Amino acid sequence: MKDAFGAPQSLLVLGGTSEIGLATARRLIGRRTRTVFLAGRPSPQLDAAAQSLRRLGATVTTVDFDALDPASHEVALGKVFAEGDIDMVLLAFGVLGDQARDEQDPLAAVHVAQVNYTGAVSAALVGATALQVQGHGSLVVLSSVAGERARRANFIYGSSKAGLDAFCQGLADAMHGSGVHVMTVRPGFVHTRMTEGLEPAPLSTTADEVAAAIELGLRRRSTTIWVPGTLRAVMSAIRHLPRPLFRRLPL
């Protein structure tokens, strides 16, 4: 169960090797989390991630999970929930894609959409339903500021996050009063392997800061958080910029 400060005792990370996901798991293990499930495509990295969390004292299990195979989600997550209550599900999988290439290769673009949007829709619905049956729990979804206004430089990724973000807003309302808390996280540029080699955007942040913001959001039972928090105001301004001006911004 979560305590009065929203700290979960058990955690399921979808995207078990995600740097943001693991930073969050580490932080929560420092609070109340003792049981962690890392779901992802089997790989030595996934096992190493599990090992690294075990060293912090958590009981960690890896679970096979592929965002691109939604038909398998119910069974995969069902197994986890059969083991006991899950206080928090963190949806941390995602791919950035390569905008320039993906524009030339529609199938590659579709891949981005399938992982980030349709895969996430399926996993979020399966997760939220399981939490609803429990009558409690948080579903924390990593969206992105890239979804707030599509940019020339990454609108394929951005649009997939826009879809996911809109989905989560609605899901949060659907879950209102059910005991299930849905929280959408909108980070800006985070220094992880996903953004390795890219030019950092202004207000860039780290996985640990995202983790800290998630812990705070859990305590406050927030529905949407930005990381860093200042992005909330910045994005609100950017959303309303006239298009000709927006197009010329070096974002």
Next chain:
Amino acid sequence: MPVPFAAPEAVPVTGWGRTAPTSALVLRPGSYEEAVRALAECGGRGAIARGLGRAYGDAAQNAGGAVLDMTGLDRIHEIDAVGGLVTCDAGVSLHRLMQVMLPLGWFVPVSPGTRYVTVGGAIGADIHGKNHHMSGSFSRHVRAIELLTGDGETRVATPEDEPDLFWATAGGMGLTGVILAATLQMLPVETSLMTVDTERATDLDDLMARLAADDHRYRYSVAWIDLLARGARTGRAVLTRGDHAPLEALPPRLRADPLAFRPASRLPAAPRFVPEGLLGRRSVGLFNEFWYRKAPRDQRGRLQKLAAFFHPLDGLPEWNRIYGRGGFVQYQFVVGYGQEEALRRIVRRIGSRRCPSFLAVLKRFGEADPGWLSFPMPGWTLALDLPATLPGLAAFLDELDDEVAAAGGRVYLAKDARMRPDVLARMYPRLDDFRELRSRYDPRRVITSDLARRLAV
């Protein structure tokens, strides 16, 4: 017939602190048969009894399962006006008992800081009052309970015939079963007024010395302590101690109707939406300052209404909303006599963190009762409210837990919403016996709660 079973929908439920909402089907049985049926049909996530929801944390919540709202079982079955015995349903509130019994010359044997708690909740948490040093906890005055256990049986337990079941249930936070009814021994009183002595203590040591020196002269004793005062004033406090006023203490105009129950009129409820941070360090500090200054330095034998003496907060219904959306936690612990150094250390730590805590309460407990998970033990107990959104509070309270456990003390489960499971075992040595009894009477684990899950009870 009301419709307790008309396709209930799950609704969010919290404790008094309004933290960690979880959803459950709230069923309101109106008869013992309906309670039995509710338990039989509650499904895989079980059921827990709930009284008036005055426990601060998650004790009367059951995520995804059923919560049995016991306030529908509210009959008083039998009153022995001569011997002061009363048998009533578990959903009867202490407020109601006062209304009915006071005119007959009987008062509730143990009264917490609010009279809006049920008899079932009073036994479930084995509550204590300002008279603990004299009268022990609530269960000391309970002669028998009727208990619906998880196996579907209804059993009568008394301290003599079924001591294990009785003392596991007293303080067992509803986890041994659903109390349907209880027989209580009330306290004889001549009037409905209190004679109260008030004095101020300048710091913690002064306070402890005063409490230790003459608590035994008062049936009721409690001190409000200012944890925001710094330096030499750390722990300054206002002591209020007293007893039921004898008839001859009343002025002639009140003697005509000495037992009238006159709770002060209730104010309108606190507003539903309160901005975060209303209760900042500054405003709380000012309030505490005002409270201390307005208290008489030394006043003897003042006559006070019962409600003003016992339940000052009941005048403001739903005052728990003043903490806003984030809710609040109450931290209450006890450390034994001889552990005064631990108490001083904790008070200093709270003071130096400048936690915005309204007047906290310090009291001396007397002999413990045998409840397996009962909170009181001989020693010092301190209770304070804190906004749940206070940065760093979670880790800070964990540190206090460790101090308390190391000093052989414990934290009160009726107030808890955040403790770690491993700490619970250190604080409550009979936890294993309790677990064993639970599995005996409830092999299918029908009775459970959020608190039970969180603390792995």
